[in-house]
Structure formats: C-alpha cells, structure tokens
Amino acid sequence: MKNILEAKRLNKVYEISKENSLQVLRDVEISIPQGEFVSVMGASGSGKSTLLYNISGMDRATSGSILLCDEEISTMGEDDLSALRLEKMGFVFQQSNLLANLNILDNIVYPGFAAKKVNRKDIVIAAKKLMSRMGISALADNDITQASGGQLQRVAICRALINDPIILFGDEPTGALNSKAANDVMDILTDINGNGTTIMLVTHDAKVAARTERVFFMADGIIKGECRLGKSNKEQNPKAREKHLSQWLEEMGL
Numbered sequence: 733m734k735n736i737l738e739a740k741r742l743n744k745v746y747e748i749s750k751e752n753s754l755q756v757l758r759d760v761e762i763s764i765p766q767g768e769f770v771s772v773m774g775a776s777g778s779g780k781s782t783l784l785y786n787i788s789g790m791d792r793a794t795s796g797s798i799l800l801c802d803e804e805i806s807t808m809g810e811d812d813l814s815a816l817r818l819e820k821m822g823f824v825f826q827q828s829n830l831l832a833n834l835n836i837l838d839n840i841v842y843p844g845f846a847a848k849k850v851n852r853k854d855i856v857i858a859a860k861k862l863m864s865r866m867g868i869s870a871l872a873d874n875d876i877t878q879a880s881g882g883q884l885q886r887v888a889i890c891r892a893l894i895n896d897p898i899i900l901f902g903d904e905p906t907g908a909l910n911s912k913a914a915n916d917v918m919d920i921l922t923d924i925n926g927n928g929t930t931i932m933l934v935t936h937d938a939k940v941a942a943r944t945e946r947v948f949f950m951a952d953g954i955i956k957g958e959c960r961l962g963k964s965n966k967e968q969n970p971k972a973r974e975k976h977l978s979q980w981l982e983e984m985g986l
C-alpha cells in the first residue's frame with residue numbers, strides 16, 4: 733500500500749528560555765500506509781502528542797520532512813496548510829472541544845461550511861448521515877450540555893469526518909471516557925477505518941491500542957519500536973491481542 737503519511741528526521745525543539753531548550757522529537761521516522769489504523773503509546777511526556785501535532789501540521793516541526801499524499805507540508809504556508817488540514821485531516825481530542833453557542837448538528841456542520849466545498853444543504857445531509865451512523869441522531873437540536881461524554885465524543889468524531897478526511901488523528905480520544913464508552917468509540921473508529929480512512933491515535937490505554945493494527949512505542953522523543961497486531965476483527969479474541977501487546981510493552985519497558 734502507498735504511504736499516506738511519511739515523516740523523515742522529524743525534530744522538535746522547544747525554546748524554554750534564552751539558555752534552555754528541550755528537544756522533544758529526535759529524528760523521528762514514521763510511515764503510515766493508506767488505510768492503516770495505528771496507535772502511539774509511551775510514558776507521559778515521551779512526546780506522543782507533540783508527534784501527532786507536528787506530523788499533522790497543527791504545530792511546526794523544528795526540522796524534518798512530512799509528506800502527506802506525496803505533498804511536502806513542512807514548508808507549506810500557513811493558509812495552504814490550514815486549508816489542507818480542514819479538507820484532508822480530521823482531529824479528535826480527549827475533550828470534545830465543541831462550541832457551546834451552537835447546537836450539536838451545527839457543531840458538526842461548521843467545519844463543512846468552513847471548507848466551502850459544498851452548499852449548506854448537502855453538508856447538513858452529510859452531517860445527519862454521520863449522526864445516524866454513530867447512533868446520535870436524536871441529539872441534533874440539543875445543546876452540548878444535553879449529552880453524555882461518550883455522546884459528545886461521537887459528535888466530535890462526526891465533526892472530524894464531515895469533510896471526508898483521508899486521515900483521522902486522535903489524541904487520547906477515549907481518555908476521558910469510561911471503559912464502555914471508550915469501547916463504543918473504538919467500535920466506531922474501527923468501522924470508519926474499515927471504510928478506508930487511515931487513523932492515527934495516541935493513547936495510554938493498552939486496551940485501546942490493542943484494537944489498532946500497529947502500535948508504536950515512544951520514549952524520550954524517539955520511536956523505540958513497533959508491534960504489528962494486524963487488523964482486528966470481531967471473530968478474534970480481543971484478550972489475545974491485549975496479552976500480546978502487554979507482553980511487548982513490558983519488553984519495551986512501559
């Protein structure tokens with residue numbers, strides 16, 4: 733499969749003060765083929781979020797190359813880069829980050845509208861289709877205060893998918909959820925990946941990572957290794973995947 737994302741010699745250095753700097757990514761190399769579902773694990777502070785933000789162009793790496801569908805994004809201007817993020821990437825975070833002044837349907841519609849690709853009527857149709865797929869159709873007119881954490885995360889996933897991105901990034905998208913809601917979100921992400929969307933998740937939860945196809949392990953800004961689990965499917969015993977992964981993580985020192 734063709735790589736959808738390729739980072740080479742990616743470095744990120746934070747300048748803390750005139751004398752002090754902190755190198756958080758060290759010559760990271762990572763390639764993600766189209767359609768893959770990958771996750772990144774590692775201790776807190778190892779640089780997982782930084783990797784996700786830099787590889788997706790949300791933040792600017794200090795040096796290195798990032799190819800998204802063969803297009804170099806590290807040298808792209810701000811306007812082109814934000815348009816690219818809006819149209820080709822979806823983002824889900826630990827908190828759903830929805831707008832409190834919009835109802836749930838409008839929160840989903842908003843980035844579709846911002847991309848100016850199709851008219852509002854078509855965006856609303858697409859949003860309703862996504863909501864139905866995620867089992868949250870009944871919430872369309874609700875305020876964001878009128879939904880559970882798990883439901884809000886499903887709203888956030890709908891919003892992330894409204895422009896039909898080629899890659900979906902998640903930074904601890906299940907981090908604030910109970911295990912049932914986390915599992916439901918993983919069912920949805922697995923389904924989305926099954927329809928061809930490439931997904932890259934950061935998680936500290938081995939149960940979540942065990943449902944992805946390939947798990948990267950990060951320590952001190954370096955990718956120390958990867959564990960290939962293959963695509964998960966319903967026939968497979970999830971416990972066997974979890975066991976395999978936890979043994980590997982133990983070897984890696986987590």
Ligand code: ADP
Binds near residue numbers: 756774777782
């Ligand atoms: P993780 O997601 O693995 O917990 P992060 O990528 O958030 O780790 O952070 C990695 C390191 O970079 C940490 O030591 C963190 O304190 C530091 N860091 C993150 N963002 C900044 C920033 N904007 N300025 C300075 N240091 C930062």
Ligand code: MG
Binds near residue numbers: 782
């Ligand atoms: Mg983080």
